[in-house]
Amino acid sequence: MNDKERVEMANWEYSDLEAGDPVTISGKIVGYVVHKVDDITGQQAYIVSDSPLPSNPTEDQLSAVKQVSVLYRGSSAELSLDALADWGMNDLLMANRISANMFGQGDKVSHKPTPQLIASARTLHNTMSTFPKASVFVYGQSLGSMDGQYAITDLSPKEQKRLIGAYLYEGPNIFPILTQEQQANARALNKLNKAFNYIDTKDVVTMGSYSKLTLAESVGNKVFIDSKWIKDPVKQHMWGGYQYDKSGNIIVKTKYVSDYAKQVTQAELSRIEDLRKKMSKSGGGLSSSEKLLLDAMEARSVVKGMQLIVDTELDDLKKKYSNAITEAENLWRDTKQQAAIIGQHISSSEQLSALSRGGATEHNIKTQQVNYYQDSITEIKGISDDYGTLVGQITAAIESQVSTDAELAHEIEGLL
Amino acid sequence: MKKIPVWGWAILILVVIGGVIGGTIYMQEQKNEQMQNEIMKVANSKEVEDIILSELSENDPHHKIKKLKILDETVHRSPMGGILFEGFVNDDESLKFNAGVNKEGNKYVGTNIAPKANLYKFLGLNEGSANE
Numbered sequence: 445m446n447d448k449e450r451v452e453m454a455n456w457e458y459s460d461l462e463a464g465d466p467v468t469i470s471g472k473i474v475g476y477v478v479h480k481v482d483d484i485t486g487q488q489a490y491i492v493s494d495s496p497l498p499s500n501p502t503e504d505q506l507s508a509v510k511q512v513s514v515l516y517r518g519s520s521a522e523l524s525l526d527a528l529a530d531w532g533m534n535d536l537l538m539a540n541r542i543s544a545n546m547f548g549q550g551d552k553v554s555h556k557p558t559p560q561l562i563a564s565a566r567t568l569h570n571t572m573s574t575f576p577k578a579s580v581f582v583y584g585q586s587l588g589s590m591d592g593q594y595a596i597t598d599l600s601p602k603e604q605k606r607l608i609g610a611y612l613y614e615g616p617n618i619f620p621i622l623t624q625e626q627q628a629n630a631r632a633l634n635k636l637n638k639a640f641n642y643i644d645t646k647d648v649v650t651m652g653s654y655s656k657l658t659l660a661e662s663v664g665n666k667v668f669i670d671s672k673w674i675k676d677p678v679k680q681h682m683w684g685g686y687q688y689d690k691s692g693n694i695i696v697k698t699k700y701v702s703d704y705a706k707q708v709t710q711a712e713l714s715r716i717e718d719l720r721k722k723m724s725k726s727g728g729g730l731s732s733s734e735k736l737l738l739d740a741m742e743a744r745s746v747v748k749g750m751q752l753i754v755d756t757e758l759d760d761l762k763k764k765y766s767n768a769i770t771e772a773e774n775l776w777r778d779t780k781q782q783a784a785i786i787g788q789h790i791s792s793s794e795q796l797s798a799l800s801r802g803g804a805t806e807h808n809i810k811t812q813q814v815n816y817y818q819d820s821i822t823e824i825k826g827i828s829d830d831y832g833t834l835v836g837q838i839t840a841a842i843e844s845q846v847s848t849d850a851e852l853a854h855e856i857e858g859l860l
Numbered sequence: 861m862k863k864i865p866v867w868g869w870a871i872l873i874l875v876v877i878g879g880v881i882g883g884t885i886y887m888q889e890q891k892n893e894q895m896q897n898e899i900m901k902v903a904n905s906k907e908v909e910d911i912i913l914s915e916l917s918e919n920d921p922h923h924k925i926k927k928l929k930i931l932d933e934t935v936h937r938s939p940m941g942g943i944l945f946e947g948f949v950n951d952d953e954s955l956k957f958n959a960g961v962n963k964e965g966n967k968y969v970g971t972n973i974a975p976k977a978n979l980y981k982f983l984g985l986n987e988g989s990a991n992e
Contacts, residue, residue, distance in 0.1 A: 464977030685941020
């Protein structure tokens with residue numbers, strides 16, 4: 445799954461789903477709602493499994509589930525009882541606690557988590573025990589991100605192993621209110637690159653709780669994203685949200701992209717490493733085709749990471765260069781205007797030749813600059829395209845290798 | 861001229877504050893209503909209908925979906941961007957689907973489009989499932 449697909453997965457939180465409803469990404473069914481949580485603490489969550497289950501599944505059927513996702517819903521948009529429970533009890537309480545911590549008055553307010561956070565931790569524990577063999581993914585946005593942050597730090601070391609990834613969007617930092625043990629868990633998860641905490645740099649409220657930016661500790665590795673919207677309650681934008689590059693990567697602030705690329709690549713590599721161990725254990729070591737497959741997947745992750753950096757830099761350069769191109773054009777226009785004022789009594793061709801005698805030609809001032817910038821953009825775009833082609837080729841090779849092996853295809857599903 | 865007593869000022873200030881708050885709420889409601897109308901128009905547009913039909917058809921191997929209708933009361937904005945809503949197919953309100961659209965550049969793109977459990981069964985997708 446890429447970033448864009450993960451956001452679509454997280455966005456299911458805000459659809460009205462019942463047990464049995466399929467969940468899709470780009471129209472393709474990826475899971476089925478097996479349980480809907482809606483409790484008095486205001487917690488709302490969907491548990492999604494990768495295969496459909498009957499309403500009264502047997503233990504064998506539950507054990508057969510290989511992958512589950514927990515989707516925590518954020519604050520309800522409309523004013524309803526849920527919204528009141530969310531904002532009244534949870535957001536305001538948490539805002540008070542988190543802001544007290546920001547301003548160094550942490551000891552004056554209670555550090556206890558809200559009932560909803562505790563309930564959301566229970567949901568994740570229960571999911572882990574209901575589906576004893578499943579790998580687990582966690583998604584959440586806004587208040588749902590806080591639920592997710594809290595839930596994953598409450599996991600035991602054994603449960604933590606089964607957590608494959610947590611993708612949390614635009615939630616205030618809850619690290620300061622965690623117990624020491626939970627904080628240690630958060631650090632462990634961050635080191636393993638298992639959790640990503642996407643922070644909108646335009647969102648004043650959320651950004652505040654991550655003050656000192658890169659320094660503040662957080663649940664999940666911080667990813668500072670460049671969103672399209674302005675979080676202003678008055679200037680509400682109709683459309684908006686996240687921006688992606690052509691490979692579906694979320695656009696990250698250039699300053700932080702190399703860190704993000706490194707973490708994403710590390711996360712994939714460690715999952716491939718786990719797969720390698722698992723494959724080595726079963727059926728007497730790795731076959732040569734399995735080894736080839738794993739090597740190809742590793743290469744793919746590394747190239748994808750590099751492409752991410754190049755693409756982000758490319759976007760940034762494009763912006764800078766298109767500004768520079770406008771400037772060069774303006775400069776030439778201004779030069780001509782100045783010449784027209786000074787040389788009022790001579791013809792425009794005489795003005796131009798006078799300018800060129802002083803070295804100010806359209807070629808020098810405008811064309812040369814514009815060409816230089818465009819050449820540079822083309823060159824970097826070429827590099828990015830090469831990476832893209834390479835990723836495509838490796839992916840195709842991997843896909844053809846697993847096309848005859850359904851079991852193997854399922855193992856590497858989330859990795860392609 | 862007679863002096864305005866303190867309580868007079870207090871009432872005056874309260875009236876002004878009340879007016880400002882009321883006015884703001886009224887403006888906000890107007891804006892919300894305008895926005896709600898706009899997203900309802902988008903959800904019911906031909907462009908969006910085509911997007912939904914094409915994505916739903918991916919899970920419609922027997923080509924059973926003939927037409928669709930949006931449930932206006934379900935249209936809402938997602939806090940993650942774009943809009944989400946529900947609808948049903950073939951004039952049968954029990955055959956519901958989930959759907960949504962977002963804007964990329966100047967184009968609408970489908971998001972979170974899936975048949976709900978009943979429609980899923982109707983489309984014959986649960987046949988041959990190991991767990992049923």
